[in-house]
Amino acid sequence: DTGVSQNPRHKITKRGQNVTFRCDPISEHNRLYWYRQTLGQGPEFLTYFQNEAQLEKSRLLSDRFSAERPKGSFSTLEIQRTEQGDSAMYLCASSLLGESNQPQHFGDGTRLSIL
Amino acid sequence: AQSVAQPEDQVNVAEGNPLTVKCTYSVSGNPYLFWYVQYPNRGLQFLLKYITGDNLVKGSYGFEAEFNKSQTSFHLKKPSALVSDSALYFCAVRDRGYSTLTFGKGTMLLVSP
Numbered sequence: 229d230t231g232v233s234q235n236p237r238h239k240i241t242k243r244g245q246n247v248t249f250r251c252d253p254i255s256e257h258n259r260l261y262w263y264r265q266t267l268g269q270g271p272e273f274l275t276y277f278q279n280e281a282q283l284e285k286s287r288l289l290s291d292r293f294s295a296e297r298p299k300g301s302f303s304t305l306e307i308q309r310t311e312q313g314d315s316a317m318y319l320c321a322s323s324l325l326g327e328s329n330q331p332q333h334f335g336d337g338t339r340l341s342i343l
Numbered sequence: 344a345q346s347v348a349q350p351e352d353q354v355n356v357a358e359g360n361p362l363t364v365k366c367t368y369s370v371s372g373n374p375y376l377f378w379y380v381q382y383p384n385r386g387l388q389f390l391l392k393y394i395t396g397d398n399l400v401k402g403s404y405g406f407e408a409e410f411n412k413s414q415t416s417f418h419l420k421k422p423s424a425l426v427s428d429s430a431l432y433f434c435a436v437r438d439r440g441y442s443t444l445t446f447g448k449g450t451m452l453l454v455s456p
Contacts, residue, residue: 233388261443268447270347270433271387285443318384331377332444334386 230254232335234320236272237298240341241310253322260303261332262295263319264288271319277303278325307340314341345370345399347440349447354442356424357455364419364450366434376417377435377444378400378408424454 233252241247253260258279266270274293275285279300289295292311297303307314317339321332346369356362368374375394379387391402398410408419417434431444 234386269446270435270448271444273443273445276443306448321387331389331392333389336384336386339384 232322234335235339237336238339238341240310240343242343243310243312245310246306246308247310248304249318249320249340250296251303251320251322251335253302253320255301256324257322257333258300258325259323260297260323261321261323263301263321264313265317265319265337266331273283274305287339289290290336298335309343310340314340315340345374345436345441345445347436347445347447347451349434349448350431350454351375352448353415353451353453354439357439357453358426359423362419362421362424362428362452362454364432364434364452366417366419368417368436369415370433370436370438372438373435375439376408376410377437378402378406378417378419379433379435379446381431381433390419391428422433424452426454426456428452431452 233293235250261276262274265271273286275295277297292308295305317337319337321334323330323332377392378390379444381387393400393410401407406421431449433449435444437444
């Protein structure tokens with residue numbers, strides 16, 4: 229069990245640029261979640277996948293945001309035309325479907341800073 | 344809808360003393376409840392969960408939590424705090440009819456030597 233891996237750990241970019249983050253879940257986990265965490269707040273749900281299917285999206289996920297999990301393994305989160313308000317920590321988590329009480333295991337996140 | 348409240352932004356306790364971090368929740372059905380801990384520049388680390396059964400749940404690192412249905416609370420406790428317990432603690436809830444977690448704003452625990 230190597231844990232959930234997220235890359236890059238930090239991303240600094242200018243407003244208006246596109247960014248893409250990657251998440252590699254724990255290998256046998258079939259559910260994958262994306263969250264956004266801003267300073268002084270708990271993680272806020274963005275979207276989740278079961279295998280390759282995107283099952284739910286939060287209203288926080290504007291049309292500038294897109295997430296994929298093409299083969300049901302790793303996932304990417306892309307933000308187009310970044311804005312100052314996108315600055316946050318983006319967290320990925322994974323869990324095992326089968327028992328509904330399985331906890332989510334989190335990666336260390338990607339911190340995005342918009343200049 | 345589901346929500347979580349952590350009424351204290353910060354809890355201060357001396358090493359060796361018992362600690363309590365408070366959490367109350369709101370769900371329409373029966374809850375799954377979780378506690379996570381976050382160290383600086385790290386992701387969240389799972390501590391413990393309540394699903395059903397015993398109201399007192401034991402978790403990692405000597406932490407435990409008490410589920411109280413009538414008060415809709417799930418307070419985190421530890422009998423003897425360590426300086427290394429200093430971190431940000433998050434309570435989370437999932438209504439059994441939902442697939443997603445809702446987190447509280449977090450409580451910073453500071454344990455002084």
